[in-house]
Amino acid sequence: MQPWQDPEIDKIREKYYEFATENLLGDTEQRDKEGDFSIKRWKEVAEFGFLKLLMPENFGGAEVPVTHLVAAIEGLGEGSMDGGFNYAICNQLCGLQTTINIFGSDELKSRYLPDLMSGKSMAAYGFTEETSGSDAYSMEATAVEEGDAFRLSGTKCYITNAPYANLVLVFAKTSPTRSPFALTAFLVDMEWEGATHGREYDKMGLRTVRMGELIFDNVQVPKSHIVGVKGGGLRVLTESTLWERAILIATALGPMARGLKSCIERTKTRNQFEKPIGAFQQVSSKISNMIMRYKLSRQVIYDIASRIGNGSSLQPHAQDAAIAKIFVSDNFVKFELDAMQIYGVRGYLLESFAQQDLRDSLSFNIWAGTAETLRNTIAKLAGLPVE
Amino acid sequence: MNVKESIKNYILSELVSDKENSSLSETDQLIESGIIDSLGIMKLIGFLEDNLSVQIDDMELVPENFASIAAITSLVEKKLSD
Numbered sequence: 077m078q079p080w081q082d083p084e085i086d087k088i089r090e091k092y093y094e095f096a097t098e099n100l101l102g103d104t105e106q107r108d109k110e111g112d113f114s115i116k117r118w119k120e121v122a123e124f125g126f127l128k129l130l131m132p133e134n135f136g137g138a139e140v141p142v143t144h145l146v147a148a149i150e151g152l153g154e155g156s157m158d159g160g161f162n163y164a165i166c167n168q169l170c171g172l173q174t175t176i177n178i179f180g181s182d183e184l185k186s187r188y189l190p191d192l193m194s195g196k197s198m199a200a201y202g203f204t205e206e207t208s209g210s211d212a213y214s215m216e217a218t219a220v221e222e223g224d225a226f227r228l229s230g231t232k233c234y235i236t237n238a239p240y241a242n243l244v245l246v247f248a249k250t251s252p253t254r255s256p257f258a259l260t261a262f263l264v265d266m267e268w269e270g271a272t273h274g275r276e277y278d279k280m281g282l283r284t285v286r287m288g289e290l291i292f293d294n295v296q297v298p299k300s301h302i303v304g305v306k307g308g309g310l311r312v313l314t315e316s317t318l319w320e321r322a323i324l325i326a327t328a329l330g331p332m333a334r335g336l337k338s339c340i341e342r343t344k345t346r347n348q349f350e351k352p353i354g355a356f357q358q359v360s361s362k363i364s365n366m367i368m369r370y371k372l373s374r375q376v377i378y379d380i381a382s383r384i385g386n387g388s389s390l391q392p393h394a395q396d397a398a399i400a401k402i403f404v405s406d407n408f409v410k411f412e413l414d415a416m417q418i419y420g421v422r423g424y425l426l427e428s429f430a431q432q433d434l435r436d437s438l439s440f441n442i443w444a445g446t447a448e449t450l451r452n453t454i455a456k457l458a459g460l461p462v463e
Numbered sequence: 464m465n466v467k468e469s470i471k472n473y474i475l476s477e478l479v480s481d482k483e484n485s486s487l488s489e490t491d492q493l494i495e496s497g498i499i500d501s502l503g504i505m506k507l508i509g510f511l512e513d514n515l516s517v518q519i520d521d522m523e524l525v526p527e528n529f530a531s532i533a534a535i536t537s538l539v540e541k542k543l544s545d
Contacts, residue, residue, distance in 0.1 A: 255526060256504040257524070257529075307525055311521065459476075
């Protein structure tokens with residue numbers, strides 16, 4: 077039996093689907109228009125146990141297999157229409173909590189994981205800068221060692237959850253070189269002196285989560301808050317982005333499953349020229365493509381998820397994670413374009429799910445490595461002399 | 464093939480794209496000279512863990528341990544003898 081055919085997967089997916097339909101519907105369209113985020117919903121999803129799923133039992137987590145997390149992400153996305161919210165909460169679990177779990181000291185885990193799992197704390201991922209994204213070593217944030225602490229200075233941009241996060245995983249250069257050991261990761265409390273929330277960005281998609289800037293001005297960070305080791309930031313960065321590429325990408329599956337049901341229904345019930353529009357091959361072939369895109373995306377994600385141990389390194393799967401990210405992102409965008417066409421002018425209205433999911437889908441070829449960067453990664457991992 | 468040869472062969476075949484470095488010596492500075500970049504170091508760690516049966520701990524991820532073929536060999540041999 078393939079992992080995506082496991083009846084246990086269906087049960088978990090259904091459980092999260094029911095939770096989402098009962099608790100997470102209602103105001104998404106309005107919040108999408110206003111670019112608003114719901115902290116209330118964040119706490120509800122946390123209380124339901126979502127943020128515990130991958131976390132170790134000895135710190136209060138549920139420590140489930142990674143495929144079960146994928147099933148939960150599917151259900152959450154299919155039952156709600158809150159793409160921005162789902163991206164943010166899955167990002168906290170896959171990109172941040174998992175990173176703290178793998179690289180953090182027991183002191184950091186016991187101090188911060190319980191509040192992150194309960195929804196009391198919210199975290200952000202402080203990596204991108206105005207001049208540094210895919211080229212990590214052009215980063216300008218620095219951390220200078222001073223006794224038992226580091227002095228952290230720099231500005232992080234385009235950070236999901238930045239406006240309300242109270243905890244940030246910040247990457248900074250602890251060496252001025254472009255060495256693979258020049259970066260260090262720190263866990264920074266935004267209550268500390270010198271840490272402030274900067275401007276917010278208005279964006280076209282994922283509008284139900286907010287994005288902003290984080291400013292660190294000579295923040296004193298205790299050495300105990302290094303995640304991993306000094307100079308080990310590359311490994312932390314690589315691991316967290318691999319989790320995002322392989323698993324966070326599952327946030328595409330819910331909207332595709334929901335959109336598929338809706339589009340199939342529409343092609344059977346909307347009549348033109350005295351026939352359902354699904355009788356026209358130009359339309360039915362779009363549905364066939366959408367089914368292929370959804371089913372293959374699902375298989376790609378469950379395949380890689382079934383090969384990952386909870387809390388283990390994804391480094392051996394680096395190429396497969398890049399492939400999964402490109403494949404699913406590309407198919408998600410094409411799927412949503414077809415959904416728009418099937419709904420015609422109704423899909424173009426701001427009240428339509430189709431335009432919202434399309435706008436959300438366009439971000440998938442950008443976050444955690446653009447499609448272009450990831451194609452370079454695949455080629456480099458195959459031994460090609462790509463610059 | 465001994466540990467040093469395995470590491471050298473891997474670096475030459477998988478990480479070095481510049482043919483001028485095909486005569487890499489065991490003391491050549493791999494990181495300072497840019498022979499191994501960030502993706503290269505992660506690939507190398509994967510190679511050491513998968514093919515030479517050692518687990519590179521986070522605390523060992525320091526420049527000194529990956530500065531040259533000699534340094535990497537020393538790290539691996541020490542771990543194999545522990």
